[in-house]
Amino acid sequence: MGLFSTSSRIGGIVAPLILILGEVWPSLPILIFGSFSIAAGCLCLLLPETKGKPLPSTARETKSLYRFVLRNSTSPLLHF
Numbered sequence: 001m002g003l004f005s006t007s008s009r010i011g012g013i014v015a016p017l018i019l020i021l022g023e024v025w026p027s028l029p030i031l032i033f034g035s036f037s038i039a040a041g042c043l044c045l046l047l048p049e050t051k052g053k054p055l056p057s058t059a060r061e062t063k064s065l066y067r068f069v070l071r072n073s074t075s076p077l078l079h080f
Contacts, residue, residue, distance in 0.1 A: 048069070
């Protein structure tokens with residue numbers, strides 16, 4: 001939660017500065033925001049598929065699911 005809060009605050013500080021870069025090159029803000037959007041879309045491909053699977057409804061179920069995924073995963077991306 002703290003990481004996301006910090007990221008949003010940094011984004012709020014940097015966003016107006018990126019728009020000022022439009023004076024240097026008018027297409028630069030569009031390229032920066034577009035590249036972040038494309039990167040976020042690509043990162044979504046790493047999310048696990050949940051179609052047809054029941055999602056956890058309590059914190060305890062979420063913790064047990066997290067432990068199960070870590071135990072049965074071969075992907076180094078899932079190990080924090």
